[in-house]
Amino acid sequence: MAGIPLDRTDLRMLDVLQREGRITNAELAARVNLSPSPCLRRLQRLEAAGVIAGYAAQVDPQAVGLGLQAFVRVQLTQHDSATIETFVQRVNAWDEVVDCYALTGDMDYLLHVVVADLDHFSRFLLDKLLNASGVADVNSSFVLRTVKHAGALPLAQLAGA
Amino acid sequence: MAGIPLDRTDLRMLDVLQREGRITNAELAARVNLSPSPCLRRLQRLEAAGVIAGYAAQVDPQAVGLGLQAFVRVQLTQHDSATIETFVQRVNAWDEVVDCYALTGDMDYLLHVVVADLDHFSRFLLDKLLNASGVADVNSSFVLRTVKHAGALPLAQLAGA
DNA sequence: TGCGTCGCGCAAGATTATTGCGCACATCCG
DNA sequence: CGGATGTGCGCAATAATCTTGCGCGACGCA
Incomplete structure (x- = not known):
């Protein structure tokens, strides 16, 4: 996992693509002051190296009827590998869980849950989470407002080779 | 904010684009059993309506030297609008904060923070967060492991018109 | 100075995006 | 029941883009 070296141009490409992932290669090239050919070759290199893991359309949850989000902190009864x-x-396997992180602190896991409504969340909690073996404690917090959702890493602060 | 009606084909398009946001329109059309023309028209409609908020390249944080993530829960001293x-x-304004949510529960805000290392995090915490007025309490948890990062909404469970 | 490497730009063919157009089907009203 | 209307599809043609091979110049090194 050494990671490939990234120069200033690579970082600028990533910075642009984080915000406009479907931009044409021609325009991306223009943004970073390069002709399309080397720009595309750099892009393919970044994709092959896994620096760019993929591309995602950002879908508005409200628009598809998923109007409720929650963060659920979970503590397990034991910490053996099984x-x-x-x-x-x-x-x-649970579709409602968009993200899951193992954390330091008194709670072991943080789950980002997206559901249609409270009823949907209730079913998720009762039928799935609390039904799962090994779950000792659960603490749910609902999202009142999404204050910031950059969806982009802070690449500006990086020096790069 | 009524939201536009989405049929089964729209949802399938969104489902594909959430995972492969840079797919060509021609291939997207093939995936949803449509010819390119109506597929593109649907896509433009979804973009115009804001159902698709944008597209983002998913950059591997490790690869760009941002190897430490944390979730910081913040409580404010007061809850007046000022x-x-x-x-x-x-x-x-803080680049290190990738996401920020206002939550129910005993902590007011949840911050998803991405930094290079502990030193970087320390500077963020001391110089920025704890220096900010109105912050009563702060609780940091570091990410040990990213268990799941779907980056996609659970559209499969939706019926759609 | 001479050699090798690396990355750029150019150019051409293949692929894709994009628009106008006509047609089929469903709905609604007379 | 018949005709009008609207919606959404597929086809076709043009414009734009992608994609690859190739030659050139810059740089590092012996």
Whole structure:
């Protein structure tokens, strides 16, 4: 996992693509002061190296009827590999869980949950989460407002080769 | 904010684009059993309506030297609009904060922070967050492992017109 | 100075985007 | 029941873009 070296141009490309992922290669080239050919070759290199893991359309949750989001902190009863493995597998199978992180602190996991409404959340909580073995404690907080959703890493602060 | 009606084809398009945002219109059309023309027209409609808010390249944080992530829960001293307004503005100005949500529960805000290392985080915490007025309490948890990062809404479970 | 490497720009063919147009089907009203 | 209307599809043609091979110049090094 050494990671490939990234120069200033690479970082500028990434910075642009984080915000406008469907921009044409021609315009991306113009933004970073390059002709289309080397720009495309750099892009393919970044994709092949996994620096760019993929591209995603950002869908408005409200528009598709998913109007409620919550963050659920979960504590497991035990921390042996079997318990963890089982929990992780279930989390990956649950569609409502968009993100899941293992954290330091008194709670083991943080789940970002997206659902249609309170009823939907209730079913998720009762039928899935609390039904899962190994779950000792659960603490739910609902999203009142999305204050910031950059969807972009702070590349500006990086020096780059 | 009624939102435009979405049929089964629209949802399938969104489902594909959430995972492969840079797919060509021709291939997207093939995936949803449509010819390129109506597929593009649907896409433009979805973009214009804001159902698709944008497109983003998913950059690997490790690859760009941002190897440490944290979730910081913040409680404000007061909840008057002036205190909130000030805090929100600062959050939006801080590059390290990728996401920020106002939550129910005993902590008012959840910040998703991406930094290079502990030193970087320390500077963020001491120089920025704890220096901000109106901040009563702060609780940081570091990301040990990203268990799941779908980056996609669960559209499969939606019926759609 | 001479050699090798690296990355750029140019150019041409293949692919894709984009628009106008006509047609089929469903709905609604007379 | 018949005709009008609207909606959305596919086709076709042009414009734009992608994609690859190639030659050139800059740089590092012995």
